[in-house]
Amino acid sequence: MTTMVAVVHEGETGLTGVRAAEVPAPEPGAGEVVVAVRAAGLNHRDLFLVGAREPGDARVVLGSDGAGVVVAAGPGAAVAPGTEVVINPSLDWEEPDEVPDVPAILGVPTDGTFAEYVVVPARNVAPKPAHLDWAEAAALPLAALTAYRALFTRGGLRPGAHVLLPGIGSGVATFALAMAKAVGATVTVTSRSAEKCRQARELGADHAIGSAEDWTSAVSEPVDLVVDSVGSATFGKCVSVLRPGGRLVSLGATTGPDVQLSLRDMFFRQISLLGTSMGSARGFERMLALVAEHRIRPVVHRTFPLPDGPRALAELARGDQFGKLVLTVD
Template structure:
């Protein structure tokens, strides 16, 4: 089968669209013939974590397709079923943190940038019928990350004021749609005028330039909840927007991970600072139910043939996207 494989060289130089031996399912596993797959920032990080001396690895965490075969003991799905992939491995029930052994599809196990992928049967769910293949293929990792950060960790409630810095990412666009669906007031930031305009079209109540003075641009309004994924470039500005007793949830550091804060201001502000990563199978199923109830669709930025994976990576590295980048496969 054709696949995007990382092998022999560090970073992007080690990626190649090539032939790879198709893997057969073991007990409790299924083979999904993929229609589409989604690109995430995690795929960039994997290129540095997977070493040139490691065995060849098919990367990619998101995807959707059709069950091609099932291993012994699988009774939950059948050949021909249309499914969407939950990329979290080994985290079943919602808990304070992932259990030992939690992994994500695409490292250390083979991922979705291929014509087929082998997964535990428990990691596929019926594809929501209202989603296209393009939308289903880019949904899971970003939507699950957004769901846990906003609901499980952030305890979002109707009427809250929510700030989402860096609206261009896939997770951020889900955060915006999810937060509006539950009746919050949502503010976003971006350096891009085009992304600010698109965010307003998606329902944001206000979109401001990330380079502006946020206090001034927001008219002095303070937030109940900030969901932060940018990192060092915006972290202290995000903290400064919290009301006394407000909560900041962070799950990313695309713009740097070394942050200094004024601890005195932090404890006098009675702030809550929470980390979040991906989510459990329980939360994944809740997320799928939530998006179907509210008919929420991913914002799809660009789709490329898998053979043109380099174009998708270039767009992601340049932060040119608004929403999700994906690949056509089958």
């Protein structure tokens, strides 16, 4: 049986259970393709999953994001070997309004992209945007799809709107910054880090403020749309700066999920609170089209060779990066 190098989790909960290992290479089934991975993007989802797995759980290959070359196709798979592709990690979700109970995502419990080869449904690969290198393409899928749905499908973003992005520096927030600016929005970002504020301004942010500042005085004009993944630490401030009729789209809770909300504040000011997570196959197509039209380039903070996956995940856990961390495969 052919083997390959992969970054797997087994044996211990958390990062101590992550290691590079030789595992069996996958074979395609009906409607599936095997992709020779050129690069794989890291996400905080990877950290959440290894932290939730038990010592007795079966070994699994980590990773949701990836880009590479199709090298084998199973019966009924209409993608030719040799095609350069980016992988859509959102499984079995075709249309934006057909929201599943819980979005299924490639990688845990299925084997994922932190490997030399990965098998995925043929409908979950799309041509790689020509202007991107492999690391940039691999940085796209999960974070860019999440950002696109938050901004456009749920947030209804229009040119000229004012968007607030708390906690700039994450993959989703940096994609949201690039996409919002591409369609002519004004963007304000926040961060505890002065350096991340500076980097955001270099990428086109119109305003950058410190997380500890008084947002109601620091934000220059009322906000039409907030896209927030921070959670309880920023929720009250996010609501306070929204204009009447504004929207807050929540897609994460890194500082905790429990918040206090005045219903009077919400209904008198007619604020919309919206949740989102991942996105559909149709959304993935539209996201790639936006990226190609505006030649958006993902911010890649650093790359690591595939066997250094455990070290890359440890760096992700420290949270100092601005943009995406990516594994590369020779």
